[in-house]
Amino acid sequence: MSARSESAPTDRFVPERLVEAATRLFADKGYPATSVQEIADAAGVTKGGLYHYFKSKAELLHEVYRRLLFLQTYRLEQIATSSGSPAERLRAAAEDVVTSSANSLREVTVFFREMHHLPPTTLATVRAERRRYHERFRGLVEEGQRVGEFRPDISADLVTHSFFGAIHHMAVWYRPSGPKSVTEIGADFTELLLSSLRPVTPAT
Amino acid sequence: MSARSESAPTDRFVPERLVEAATRLFADKGYPATSVQEIADAAGVTKGGLYHYFKSKAELLHEVYRRLLFLQTYRLEQIATSSGSPAERLRAAAEDVVTSSANSLREVTVFFREMHHLPPTTLATVRAERRRYHERFRGLVEEGQRVGEFRPDISADLVTHSFFGAIHHMAVWYRPSGPKSVTEIGADFTELLLSSLRPVTPAT
Amino acid sequence: MSARSESAPTDRFVPERLVEAATRLFADKGYPATSVQEIADAAGVTKGGLYHYFKSKAELLHEVYRRLLFLQTYRLEQIATSSGSPAERLRAAAEDVVTSSANSLREVTVFFREMHHLPPTTLATVRAERRRYHERFRGLVEEGQRVGEFRPDISADLVTHSFFGAIHHMAVWYRPSGPKSVTEIGADFTELLLSSLRPVTPAT
Amino acid sequence: MSARSESAPTDRFVPERLVEAATRLFADKGYPATSVQEIADAAGVTKGGLYHYFKSKAELLHEVYRRLLFLQTYRLEQIATSSGSPAERLRAAAEDVVTSSANSLREVTVFFREMHHLPPTTLATVRAERRRYHERFRGLVEEGQRVGEFRPDISADLVTHSFFGAIHHMAVWYRPSGPKSVTEIGADFTELLLSSLRPVTPAT
DNA sequence: TATGAATGAGTTTTCATTCAT
DNA sequence: TATGAATGAAAACTCATTCAT
CATH class of the missing domain: 1.10.357.10 (Tetracycline Repressor, domain 2)
Incomplete structure (x- = not known):
């Protein structure tokens, strides 16, 4: 049901990937300096997709x-x-x-x-x-x-x-x-x- | 402590006020979340004035x-x-x-x-x-x-x-x-x- | 008044509810300011459901x-x-x-x-x-x-x-x-x- | 001081032009359907310029x-x-x-x-x-x-x-x-x- | 018949910075 | 030394619509 291979951003579920990407970016650049676009890109999702799972x-x-x-x-x-x-x-x-x-x-x-x-x-x-x-x-x-x-x-x-x-x-x-x-x-x-x-x- | 300059006494403290305002705002809201306008306002200076003393x-x-x-x-x-x-x-x-x-x-x-x-x-x-x-x-x-x-x-x-x-x-x-x-x-x-x-x- | 149809009784009223909800929302907030999501919510239908009955x-x-x-x-x-x-x-x-x-x-x-x-x-x-x-x-x-x-x-x-x-x-x-x-x-x-x-x- | 010629959007003052453009567009398309970009364009100003005069x-x-x-x-x-x-x-x-x-x-x-x-x-x-x-x-x-x-x-x-x-x-x-x-x-x-x-x- | 994930274009607004005065 | 107008890029967020299931 979950990850069958071990790499590629398309594994794991989308929200999971988003949280991971966000964590990494927030840690690297800080919360305000991280744009939603960057998070979406890093998770391999569109901005609209991100907002489907997280309302802000x-x-x-x-x-x-x-x-x-x-x-x-x-x-x-x-x-x-x-x-x-x-x-x-x-x-x-x-x-x-x-x-x-x-x-x-x-x-x-x-x-x-x-x-x-x-x-x-x-x-x-x-x-x-x-x-x-x-x-x-x-x-x-x-x-x-x-x-x-x-x-x-x-x-x-x-x-x-x-x-x-x-x-x-x-x-x-x-x-x-x-x-x-x-x-x-x-x-x-x-x-x-x-x-x-x-x-x-x-x-x- | 610094600046024993020769210009008008109100002038001398402008950069000082700016740094103080910036410190306070950066501490309260973080650097990226603080706007140059806010710093200028807090120091009682216009944005142009701020850029006169600090180039960024x-x-x-x-x-x-x-x-x-x-x-x-x-x-x-x-x-x-x-x-x-x-x-x-x-x-x-x-x-x-x-x-x-x-x-x-x-x-x-x-x-x-x-x-x-x-x-x-x-x-x-x-x-x-x-x-x-x-x-x-x-x-x-x-x-x-x-x-x-x-x-x-x-x-x-x-x-x-x-x-x-x-x-x-x-x-x-x-x-x-x-x-x-x-x-x-x-x-x-x-x-x-x-x-x-x-x-x-x-x-x- | 209309539709004396043969499908399930709950079905028959969905379009009705949608038009009513839309009328109310359009009157309250105006057409462009009303989102399709709001209409669907107000009618107790999903967005997909709405598009089933109205193509736009x-x-x-x-x-x-x-x-x-x-x-x-x-x-x-x-x-x-x-x-x-x-x-x-x-x-x-x-x-x-x-x-x-x-x-x-x-x-x-x-x-x-x-x-x-x-x-x-x-x-x-x-x-x-x-x-x-x-x-x-x-x-x-x-x-x-x-x-x-x-x-x-x-x-x-x-x-x-x-x-x-x-x-x-x-x-x-x-x-x-x-x-x-x-x-x-x-x-x-x-x-x-x-x-x-x-x-x-x-x-x- | 004011309009020396009688046409061209660059005459009159910027806020004036903005209000006129806004009035026209709001009347034509409605307020929500009019974008700030359109107003700025119609007045021959950038969006930033518009926000210099009107805060919203x-x-x-x-x-x-x-x-x-x-x-x-x-x-x-x-x-x-x-x-x-x-x-x-x-x-x-x-x-x-x-x-x-x-x-x-x-x-x-x-x-x-x-x-x-x-x-x-x-x-x-x-x-x-x-x-x-x-x-x-x-x-x-x-x-x-x-x-x-x-x-x-x-x-x-x-x-x-x-x-x-x-x-x-x-x-x-x-x-x-x-x-x-x-x-x-x-x-x-x-x-x-x-x-x-x-x-x-x-x-x- | 109905869902919810996903998209992509579009929205308003903010902002650091420049520059003529 | 100082102002305020202006810019242009980028920000967060919304939305009508499509589509696989």
């Missing part, structure tokens, strides 16, 4: 957000509710965020950089969901602080903001072709995060 | 970068070459970056978010200077690792990337009207940075 | 004209050929035009306002039929003038034009919810028409 | 209304406040409306036929002014009824509506090249109007 350019942007949010929220939820100590779960969550973000670099770039171009209502929804996501992650830090695994005198909020800032920033410097693999970078980032949370007087 | 919209964007880069580079240089242990200098540098970034939130926003709209040559220059800045900061980390003040098994490069990612991300959540002062946030961020660098086996 | 948007407009012309011509013919003095027949005709127009306000609006959007051949037909209608009505006035019931020194043509102009204009000010009933307005209009035709020296 | 297509339509309303209101006011019996003033007003409308046939056509395409606020203004105009004219009829010059049992409101309907309708049948001059038609229309208002029992 903004709706395409929204779709990029929906997909990333859905994916990330789902994964974090899975990890946060699994068994293991807070430190273990935070470690798993951090590694997962880093690797999945590295694999969706374009989406991440668009997410942070173009957010202010979302229509107001959509923006509110997206922000609310991102806040929930933030709180979920922060919750793991707080849990660890409560049970004594993490330094309690460092703001869990700040740690979370800092961590996601670092993730977002990956889009600026990380290149899949670079010297380190995604897994290594995930491990490094996680180590850095946990390192900053080590208790001042280690349990003897 | 891109040049205005460039100017925003020049100012921020100049300022930050200068301050970091001062601190890095001052006396004190690496840890002391890193602390001072980190605090300074946080507070000065918080005070120039709009410039920082524009810096990271709109960079890809710079004309190619300017972009190359800006990237080079940012790389130097990054290396200067990373150097402080490496120094501290060499003298044993910081954990040596954490990538100095990653720490630096992470830190600047966090700074940039401030523009997303920090509001001057929020509960914490700039100084407090600077202290917190710095503590977080240094905490992550604490040696695993504390100096006995 | 223009044909729908044409249909609005056909119906109104058929109706009005038929009624005037009936009245004009009935018995009674010219004044009596003119009175009956006028009352009938006013009331039937008031009951088909939307059709009347479309008739006069959107006529120039008819395709050329249709337009010619419609104009010819309207001219016949005009002449039929004017004939009644002229008859009355010949037999001395009406002032002979007033142009029958002008009276007719004026009367139909007034009728058309009803769409601008008349509202079914207004203070006067359709019958009252019909009586008033008729009185006004006949009043203007009264002989200068009343029959003694 | 709707504003051009509005301008057509402003001019006609201003003109007609001014003339009626002059006549209504002049000396003479109500009948004399009504006669003067009617003749003037007919002739000035005949000389602005296109404006009149646009006025009645395209009114519903005005933006809501403008529409409200225009309707209010038209209502004042209507009331002014109706006032003359009422005055004449009060002093016994006109039949009191005919609705002054209906007479006024009817008269303006007839005027509007002129655009449908009147051609400057026709057999009757504007003045003759004005006289005929006026005679018709006054004829309908003659008292039933003439003053003996």
Whole structure:
């Protein structure tokens, strides 16, 4: 029913191709600098065809957000509710965020950089969901602080903001072709995060 | 600070007003979504007047970068070459970056978010200077690792990337009207940075 | 009234619903400002469905004209050929035009306002039929003038034009919810028409 | 300062030419069916130039209304406040409306036929002014009824509506090249109007 | 009989920039 | 030094119509 071969823009369904093209172009040139014509061309569709599936350019942007949010929220939820100590779960969550973000670099770039171009209502929804996501992650830090695994005198909020800032920033410097693999970078980032949370007087 | 010129006093501030207006608008709406007309209006100048001082919209964007880069580079240089242990200098540098970034939130926003709209040559220059800045900061980390003040098994490069990612991300959540002062946030961020660098086996 | 066909009962009314929806939308927004999609939506049909019954948007407009012309011509013919003095027949005709127009306000609006959007051949037909209608009505006035019931020194043509102009204009000010009933307005209009035709020296 | 020669579209000022072109095209093809491109072309200006003077297509339509309303209101006011019996003033007003409308046939056509395409606020203004105009004219009829010059049992409101309907309708049948001059038609229309208002029992 | 995908030409509007004054 | 008229290219979006199914 779906893709029988593995290349050519005519594979996969049209809306799929449109979202992919849009993601790539938005990441490369920014949302306002990308024309609907370019998206249509890149997806091998006419402009009219694009508007058959998405009622505006903004709706395409929204779709990029929906997909990333859905994916990330789902994964974090899975990890946060699994068994293991807070430190273990935070470690798993951090590694997962880093690797999945590295694999969706374009989406991440668009997410942070173009957010202010979302229509107001959509923006509110997206922000609310991102806040929930933030709180979920922060919750793991707080849990660890409560049970004594993490330094309690460092703001869990700040740690979370800092961590996601670092993730977002990956889009600026990380290149899949670079010297380190995604897994290594995930491990490094996680180590850095946990390192900053080590208790001042280690349990003897 | 600049221009001690000889023309009428109202004249002297026109370019200044233009850059300020442009910074604000670029931060609020993004570079491509801001029209030259809006900038001129916000600065109380006609479009023709704007083109008298800046030969293109891109040049205005460039100017925003020049100012921020100049300022930050200068301050970091001062601190890095001052006396004190690496840890002391890193602390001072980190605090300074946080507070000065918080005070120039709009410039920082524009810096990271709109960079890809710079004309190619300017972009190359800006990237080079940012790389130097990054290396200067990373150097402080490496120094501290060499003298044993910081954990040596954490990538100095990653720490630096992470830190600047966090700074940039401030523009997303920090509001001057929020509960914490700039100084407090600077202290917190710095503590977080240094905490992550604490040696695993504390100096006995 | 028409179509005693043999297909499914829901089918039979689709074209009917389409013409009604089109009439309403053309009257509200004008012919060019109404999209085929809107008409289809309003009739609860898909666009494809609409094109099954009408081969173009223009044909729908044409249909609005056909119906109104058929109706009005038929009624005037009936009245004009009935018995009674010219004044009596003119009175009956006028009352009938006013009331039937008031009951088909939307059709009347479309008739006069959107006529120039008819395709050329249709337009010619419609104009010819309207001219016949005009002449039929004017004939009644002229008859009355010949037999001395009406002032002979007033142009029958002008009276007719004026009367139909007034009728058309009803769409601008008349509202079914207004203070006067359709019958009252019909009586008033008729009185006004006949009043203007009264002989200068009343029959003694 | 103004037109030195009497033809060529480059004479007169640009906004003037644009309004004239718009009036003609709106009258010929209707407002929605007229493209901004056509107006610009007809006025010998680029589309950008058009938008330099009028901020939207709707504003051009509005301008057509402003001019006609201003003109007609001014003339009626002059006549209504002049000396003479109500009948004399009504006669003067009617003749003037007919002739000035005949000389602005296109404006009149646009006025009645395209009114519903005005933006809501403008529409409200225009309707209010038209209502004042209507009331002014109706006032003359009422005055004449009060002093016994006109039949009191005919609705002054209906007479006024009817008269303006007839005027509007002129655009449908009147051609400057026709057999009757504007003045003759004005006289005929006026005679018709006054004829309908003659008292039933003439003053003996 | 009816659908919905797709097209391509056309719509209004914006905008960075130039230039005569 | 500054203005405002003018341009021309490009933007987002709409729409009547066709057609395979």
